[in-house]
Amino acid sequence: MAVHTAAHHSSGQVLPFRESLLAMLGVSFVTMLVALDQTVVGTALPTIVAELRGFELYAWVATSYLLASVITVPIFGRLGDYYGRKPFLIASIVVFTGASVLCGMANSMLFLVIARGLQGIGGGMLVGTAFACIPDLFPDSVVRLRWQVLMSSAFGIANAVGPSLGGFLTQYAGWRSVFYVNLPVGLLSLLFVLRYLPHLRQTAHVGRMRLDWPGALLIAIVLGSLQLFVEMVPKHGLTPTAAGLLVASVAGGYALWRWELRSPHAILPVDMFRNPGLNALFTLAVLGGFSMFSLLFYAPLLFQGGFGMSPKEAGLVITPLVVFITIGSIANGRIVSRIRNPNLMLYVGFTMIACACIAIAIATRSAPRSMLMTVMIVGGLGLGFVMPNLTVFAQQTAGREHLGIATALLQSLRMIGGMFGTALTGTLVSHLYANGVRGALTADNAAHWFPQLADPQILINRDAQTSLIGELAHAGHNGEALLEAARDALVGAIHLGIAVAAAIAVVAIWQSRRVPPIRLRRRVEPTVQAD
Structure with a gap:
């Protein structure tokens, strides 16, 4: 493979305008694939679980994807540094799209969770390489911010249609269609990446890397054990199994640290964590992810199960959140390069998120x-002001x-923050809802009806509600009052979970002071192109 240095243009980009535009369209379609999936599935998830049953696995539909992504993102991020991003970007599209088909074919919650895990592997490969393509193409951070508007717009299109599309497809074409919608987007992104994205590398490595x-392997052990521990303890307490998982995670973390200190090609360079600027940004990424994913995954359940909205209505209310993430990102690109203190x-x-x-x-x-839609707009703008800046600030600081x-x-x-957010919120919702329903049933001498109301998906399935009300009435109970009590229990449980997310956002405001002053500067460094 021949390697040569790509010429930089005076505008701070590796390729001329036309080639840059086509390459960015390819990367934007790839990110659209992930954004569309997250927003469509989030709205459809309550209905999916209502049909497949198994509310105990509700959080795992999200966390299995997140866990697989968390493990693969750093692996392929580092491999992209060595070999260039393009081969891994192509592989990620194929894996992600193929896993989407498997999700649509799921006939049980366990199958869906496993398929989402495979989808997470593809999503992790994708995230680990796609975002790093931008500084490859645009070494100048100011130019990069301008071009990121294209990616933000792609996110915006996916986010704008995602929740409403998820609700519409779920209501009129069945929930399986929300996964099949990834097929055309996946094929389009594959076409553009294959044809227009150059194979760029930052350095030329001599010999076999x-x-x-x-x-x-140690990263997988640490994060996998930690996730299982987080899921298990709130439900079952500190059992021997949970204690073993915690020990495995801590021991794996220590072994990872020691190994990476002496590894000549460390996948996780520990010197980055000694950089106070990067350390602060990494902390904010965890806190921001916690609040963001708690809101994205449990607001639809609140609106449908708690407030009685249809999937379509809930999708319309959620839409401003994801749309204004994009609008906020675009506005941020205009503002942050013009103000003296970008850290502001x-x-x-984070204040808007809180x-x-x-x-x-x-x-x-x-x-x-x-x-409710106004609140979603405020949250979306807040996320749009935070997420792009964390990325650009980290790229600026890391070198x-x-x-x-x-x-x-x-x-x-x-x-990882999202993983903890969805797991903790899911645990709170499950326990508090169950306690509230049990109390209401006991007060009405109907405790033996608990299995029929134990799964909050009954509050979304209108047909099942009508049938249950009839059965309760036949047994001499006020079915509508008991369902209303269950609905109140669900609202209270989700309220507490979202309140925790608000507290985390407040902590993030306080932690933002640890980020050293960022100066966005023009810097053009050599990029290597592999033919």
Whole structure:
């Protein structure tokens, strides 16, 4: 393979305008694939679980994807530094799209969880490489911010149609169609990446590069054990199995640290964590992911199960959240390069996220739809002000040598935060809902009806509700009152979960002070193109 240095243009980009545009379209279609999947599935998930049953696996539909992504993002982020992003981007599209088909074919919750895990592997490969393509193509951070508007717009299109499309497809074509919608987007992204994205590498490696497979295995052990521990303890307490998982995670973390210190080609360069600037940004990525994913995954359940909206209505209310993430990102690109203190955007963004979470945590079923949509707009703008800046600030701080792994780690840590957010919120919802329903049934001398109301999906399935009300009435109970009590229990449980997300966002505001002053500067460094 011949390797040569690509010429830089005076505008701070590797390729001329036309080639840059086509390459960015390819990367944008790839990111659209992930964004569309997240927003469509989030809205359809309550209906999916209502049909397949097994509410105990509700959180795992999200966390299995997140866990697989978290493990693969740093691995392929580092491999992209070595070998270039394009081969891994192509592989990620194929895996992600193929797994989407399997998700659509799922006949049980367990099958769906496993298929989502495979989809997460493809999504992790994709995130670990796609975001790092941008600084490859645009070494100048100011130029990069301008071109990222294209990616933000792609996110915006996917996010704008995602929730409404998810609700529409679920209601009129069945929930399986929300996974099959990835097929045309996947094929389009594959076509553009194959044809237009150049194969760029930051450095030319001499000889065969040894891959840090022990490091990759240890990352999987640490994160996998930690996730299982987080899921198990709130439900079953500190059992011997849970204690073993915690020990495995801690021991794996220590072994990973020791191994990476002496590995010549460390997949996780530990010197990055000694950098106070990167350390602060990594912490904010975890906190931001916690709040973001809690809101994205449990607001639809609140609106449908708690407030009685249809999937389509819930999709319309959620849409401003994801649309204004994009609008916020675009506005941020205009603002952050013009103000003297770019760090200010982090404070503003996290404050808006906290306000949105607090508002949802106190919202009632009588709240006007316009008010809920306004809250979603505030939350979306806040996320749009935070997420792009964390990425660009980390790229600016890490430097060329660690650009891919720093970008990948930031995305990975954001998903770790999301993993904890969805797991903790899911655990709170399951326990508090069950306790509330049990109390209401006991008060009405109907405790033996608990199995029929134990799964909150009954509050979404209108046909099942009508049938249950009839059965309860026949047995001498007020079915509508008991269902209303169950609905109140669900609202209270989700309110508490979202309140925790609000508290985490407040902590992020405080932690933003640890980020050293960022100066967005023009810097053009050599990029290597492999033919």
